[in-house]
Structures are given as C-alpha cells and as structure tokens.
Amino acid sequence: MRMKIRAISARAVAVPMRRPLQTSIAAVTTAPLLLVDMKTDGGIVGRSYLFAMAVQHLKPIAAFVEAMAEMVKGDAVAPFELEKKLRARYALFGVHNAVLFAMAAIDMCAWDALGRALNQPVVRLLGGEPRPIPAYNSNGLGIQDPKPLAKEAEQLVADGFTAVKLRLGRPEAGADIEALRTVKKAIGSRVALMVDFNQGLSVAEAIRRGRMIDEEGGVHWIEEPVRADDYAGCAKVAREVATPIQIGENFMGPEQMAQAIAAGCCDYVMPDAQRIGGVTGWMRAAALAQGAGLEMSSHLFPEASCQLLALTPTSHWLEYVDWADPVLEDAVQINDGFAIGAGGPGLGMKWNEKAVRRFAA
Numbered sequence: 001m002r003m004k005i006r007a008i009s010a011r012a013v014a015v016p017m018r019r020p021l022q023t024s025i026a027a028v029t030t031a032p033l034l035l036v037d038m039k040t041d042g043g044i045v046g047r048s049y050l051f052a053m054a055v056q057h058l059k060p061i062a063a064f065v066e067a068m069a070e071m072v073k074g075d076a077v078a079p080f081e082l083e084k085k086l087r088a089r090y091a092l093f094g095v096h097n098a099v100l101f102a103m104a105a106i107d108m109c110a111w112d113a114l115g116r117a118l119n120q121p122v123v124r125l126l127g128g129e130p131r132p133i134p135a136y137n138s139n140g141l142g143i144q145d146p147k148p149l150a151k152e153a154e155q156l157v158a159d160g161f162t163a164v165k166l167r168l169g170r171p172e173a174g175a176d177i178e179a180l181r182t183v184k185k186a187i188g189s190r191v192a193l194m195v196d197f198n199q200g201l202s203v204a205e206a207i208r209r210g211r212m213i214d215e216e217g218g219v220h221w222i223e224e225p226v227r228a229d230d231y232a233g234c235a236k237v238a239r240e241v242a243t244p245i246q247i248g249e250n251f252m253g254p255e256q257m258a259q260a261i262a263a264g265c266c267d268y269v270m271p272d273a274q275r276i277g278g279v280t281g282w283m284r285a286a287a288l289a290q291g292a293g294l295e296m297s298s299h300l301f302p303e304a305s306c307q308l309l310a311l312t313p314t315s316h317w318l319e320y321v322d323w324a325d326p327v328l329e330d331a332v333q334i335n336d337g338f339a340i341g342a343g344g345p346g347l348g349m350k351w352n353e354k355a356v357r358r359f360a361a
Contacts, residue, residue, distance in 0.1 A: 003040040003077040003117060008069035008106065011035045012058040012361040015326050019152070022142035024169025024200030031323035032058050032361060035351060036065060038109035040077055046113030047349045048105045049324060050274050051300055057098075058361055064102035072106065077117075079110040079280050096252045100275060107278030108304060108347060115346030122279060122347055123307040132338035133309045135302070135318040136163035136194060143167050146178055150186040162337035163192035163220070163317065169200030173209050180216055189218065194246070194317075196223035203233040210241030221246040221268055229256075234265035244268055249299035253277050254284040261292045268316060272299035279308065286312040302332045303349055306341035327355045 013033050020029040032055045038046040052058045071089055072082055086103050087095055095103065115122045123130050137156040141149060141164060149166075156164045166183050168176040184193060201209065206225035213219050221244045226233045228250035238245040244267035251257040251271055260266060271285045286308075289296040295316035298305035302320050309315045318339045325331040329350040330342035342348040 003042045003044060003113065005069075005072050005075050005077060006039045006041050007073065008036065008038050008065065008109065010037075010062040010065045010105075011356060012052075012055075012062060013327055013356055013359040014055050014058075014361040015323060015359050017323060019140040020142070021140065021167070022144060023167050023196075023198040024143060025198050027142075028053075030055065033324060033327065034058055034061055034065070034105070035327065035356065036105040036109055038077070038106065038113055040113055040117075042117065044113050044116050046077070046109035046111070046116065046346065047351065048108035048112060048278075048304075048347065049301075049327075049349070050101050050105050051323070055361055061098045061101055064098050065105055068102050068106055077110050077113050079107050079114075079278075082110055083107060083277070083280050100252055100277060104274045104276070104278035104281065107280050108273065111279040112346035112349070119345050121307060121341070121343070121345060122304075123310045126279075126283070126311055128307075128311040130307065130341060130343075131310050132335065132340050133306055133315065133318045134163070134337060135161065135320040135334060135339035136165055136192065137161040138165045138319045138321050141166040141183065143170055143179075146182040149179055150182050153183045153186040157187050157191055160334040160337065161320070162190070163194065165194040165196055165223075165319070167198065168195050168209075169197045173205075173212060176209060177212055177216065180213065180219070184216075184218055192220045193218060194220045194223060197225045199224050199227050201225050203230070203236055206233075206237045207240045210237060210243060210245075214242045219243050223247065223270075224249070231260050231263035231265045234260075235263050238265055238267060246270055246297070248272070248297075249275065251276055251285070254281055254288060257285050257288055261288060261294065266294070268295050268297060270297040270299050270316075270319070273301040273304050273308065279304070282308045283311070286314070289314045302339055303328070303342065304347050306332060306339050307347065327352050327359060
C-alpha cells in the first residue's frame, strides 16, 4: 500500500505528573507533551509524541513540526526518504535539538502509519517479535530528604518493579551517600539500583563521588555524571570509577553516539527516541551499540521503546515513566519487572481525546 502524506498537525498538552521530580539541575512537575498526527491519503493516521522539557518549549518545537509538514506534504510515507529530505533541508541550520525533535516525531508517525496500514506492530515490520523488556521505575526518587525517599522507594518497587533509579547531585557529597544508603536499605539487595547525576558535577567531583559510590557497592550504573557533550571528561570519569558509566539520553543523532563511543566515555548507552532520530535513528544507534559491544537501554518514551528494544541486539533496560499515560487510551503494562507494550499495529498509541482537551496547553 503506497500512502502519501496529506497533513501533519501538532497539539500541545501539559500533563500533571503523579510524582514530581527534582533533579540536580531542574524540577519537573508537569509533562509538556506535543502530540503529533500524520494524516495520509489512505485514511490512516500515524501518531507520535515529543517531550518538551518545559511548557515554554512546546510552541517553538511545534513550529518546526509545522514547517516540516509543509515540506513533506504529498510525499510518500517512506521514513528513510523523509529523513534524507529533511536532513538536506536543515543541513545549514543544523540537525540538532528542536529540529531533530521535529524530524523524529515525523519519522515515528511515518513508521506508525506504515504499521497501521499493514496491521502489524513496528517491531514486526522491522523483522522482530514483540517481547517483554526488563524495566526500571524512573517515576520518582528525586532529590529530597532521606525519610520520604525510603517510603517512595518502597512504593516504586511495589508497583511491580525489580529495579529503580535514584537522582543524585546534592550540594554535599555526604548527603548523596546518605540518600543512596537510605534507598538501598529500603529496597533490599534483590532490587537493582541505578543513580543519575543529570550532568550536575565537574569531572573532578564526578570522580570523587564515583569512588565513594564504588565503596558503597551495589549500584548498577552511574548516569550522566558530567556535562553531556564533554566526552573527554566523561571518558576520564569512566577510567577512574569502577561502577559502570551510563550516558546517551542527549545524543543528538547516531553521529554523536558514534563520537561518544570512539571517545571511550561510557560503559552503557541509553538513546532517547526523540533525540536519536525516531525509529530510523534508533536502528542506526542499535547497530553502533552492537558493533561496540555496549548494552543499550532507553530514555523515556516507553511505548515506542518497548518495540525498539525488542529489535536491539544488545538490549538492556527500559526506562519506565508514566508521564504520557493520562492522554493515551492504552498504556505500557508492568508485570514482574518487565514492560509489555499496549499492543496493536504501528507503535500502538491512540489518544484519549477527552484527556487531550482537558490538559490542552
């Protein structure tokens, strides 16, 4: 079935988060999402969404989506061709940040539409099979006092998980270690624990705190200890710290992932669907991870990530957040620590229109 793009539209929503998140660099209390619909001449609608980080970013990202919609109107729903065309159009402007986000949204819409047209999930469209993916609960454990941390950690595990993530990066290293000990005691040794500094440390401080974490033991990985684009600094941290270093949510396309791997700055990688370039960018990133022998996890977007990790040769962990659940008809389910996609063709997403109107931004 050869479909052509008739129109692409974007709607902004601001969804209150069930558990607001305080990181070392920002507080996140609302999920600002951009819902994107690709209408085709065959009546099929492809869907995807983007996470804008802040409500103020929704409008400029939507403007890029709308500009690209005019560029590809009438084109075939062929993700590789769409990516090639849009990359060429934005080569001088730069294919990063909001430009790449918009391209990723269109890419995911196109793959979703193709799956719906063939009545198959994207994972089967690309030659794989849907399967449960090991998931960790990332819906909380922000920077807060130790007492509520312990209770929240217990709640996150009780939601059906065997792994959770704790945010670190307090002004004093000792307070981070106290928080780490508190959570470890609350969840026990059978639950895997990841920690995330959200780029909050200098290289020297990352090495110092990393060694302190080494001494504590029992941490599955240390995520983004330093500035995301400081590959040389991160490589130094990785050499000096025994606990595995995880980065990747800020890779702008597979090209930056290749640069990070070449710099030897991490033990694991975790691309983000909207920054890596949608389904198309993800598949290229998965090949890079396989070639380098690096386990690959996901960042946000559990609906798409369930299928993408099922296709990834070095598949590791899915980061689970429920931020988009209120505006979806069906959400990812968790069973005994594994994420199970909503099912259905394409990427399996359908908007809850009543909720979309309620949370309209």
